[in-house]
Amino acid sequence: MNGQVLYTLSAIGRGKLNELFAIDGKSGTVRNIKNIDFEENNAFEIRVQASDRAIFPMTSHAKLLIEVLDVNDNSPEITVTSLLNRVKEDASIGTAIAFVSVFDRDSGKNGIVNCKISNTVPFKLELNYKNYYSLVVDGALDRERAAHYNISIRATDEGNPSLSSISFILVIVSDVNDNNPYFTENAIHVFIKENKIIILSDVNDNAPQFSEAVTNMYVRENSPVGTVLKAVYANDADASENSMVSYSIISNNNFVPLSTMIDVNSETGKIVSLQTFNYEEMKTFQFKVQATDSGVPPLRSNDLYSNRTYFAAHLPNQIFFSIILFSKI
Known part of the structure; x- marks a missing residue:
């Protein structure tokens, strides 16, 4: 009896190891009793106890290190x-x-x-x-x-x-707009019965034009704010929205603060004063009025004839104003 050895797993540090491993008491063979996952734990430390069968048994302890080898069981x-x-x-x-x-x-x-x-x-x-x-x-x-x-x-x-x-x-x-439109046929023959009405839709291909190029306006000094200095008109040969014209003022230089002096009604073309004028401070100043239609895209009065001079244009694309102040009598 004294020579017979009994193997057991030591209670010290066992934890959950007894759920994963078991030892044969006679042979000392250690086996896993559950599947082991390398990714969860790649090594284990087990304490094994050996004791004889004497009335007063003698015991010995050993540390068993188990290293788990990886198996390719996980896909990327x-x-x-x-x-x-x-x-x-x-x-x-x-x-x-x-x-x-x-x-x-x-x-x-x-x-x-x-x-x-x-x-x-x-x-x-x-x-x-x-x-x-x-x-x-x-x-x-x-x-x-x-x-x-x-x-x-x-x-x-x-x-x-x-x-x-x-x-x-x-x-x-x-999509990006990288293709030109094209016709599926090179020539199209259209036959129309007599007494039929054909309606053509307008294309915005005409810019507004003024009937005069240069206008001198005389304003009496100390005229009240809101005085109508002149009403301008530009004609657009297109139809519907393409012919609807709005007006705006363009400064002729960087020295005169036009935005505080005059304004133009965008719909009627009436130019009005925003301040009273003092003959002793300023005797004359110039500005331009531009007309813009409501087409898509819009055409402006300087889009088509931007190289014409103020005096040479027969149908000017901008109208040039010169305001001359004279002293109150």
């Missing part, structure tokens, strides 16, 4: 952070679309991950740092040929056998 995980919901079709090469990161819970070669795009698309992955990538434009985009791309990203570890994961990123290509 792919995380995508989108930067753009849509990418313009004229986006330059190198434009970042999304950030991609990969992670593998295994260790060693089992945890080394290679990431790449597995289908043919005008995009590529650029490595920023270990396991961190940028998805960028790598070729010309054309919405008229491909309005979207379903990019397949595959991450594969270096385990044996290797495990892989796939993630899909949908990229929408937004």
Whole structure:
């Protein structure tokens, strides 16, 4: 009896080890009784007690270190952070679309991950740092040929056998106005029965024009504020909204504060004084009035004839005013 040995797991430091391991009392063989996960715990320390069967047994203790070897049992995980919901079709090469990161819970070669795009698309992955990538434009985009791309990203570890994961990123290509309109036919023949009415719609192709180029206005000093100095009129040959004209004042130099002196009614063209004028302080000053129609896009009185001089224009595109003050009699 004194020579027979009984093996047990020591109560010291056992914790939950008795739920994972068991020892054969006669042979001393230690076995796991539950699955062990390397990613949860990669090493264990077990205390084993050996005692004889004497009436007063003698005991001895030993420390058993168990190292868990990793098995490639985890596939890589792919995380995508989108930067753009849509990418313009004229986006330059190198434009970042999304950030991609990969992670593998295994260790060693089992945890080394290679990431790449597995289908043919005008995009590529650029490595920023270990396991961190940028998805960028790598070729010309054309919405008229491909309005979207379903990019397949595959991450594969270096385990044996290797495990892989796939993630899909949908990229929408937004339109840019890069195509001229064209007719499907070179010539179109239209036949109209007699007594039919054809209505043509107007295109805003005429800028407003004044009937005179230069006007001298004489204003008596100390005239009350709000005095109507003159009413201007510009004609627009277009129709409807395209012919509706509004008026504004343009300064002729940077020395006269026109905004505090005169104003023009944008609808009626009436020019009114905003202050009383003093002959001794200012005897004359000049300004221009510009007319703008309501077409889309709007045309201004200086859009079509901007090179004409104030005196040479037969139908001027701007009207030049010279205000001359005279002393109150």
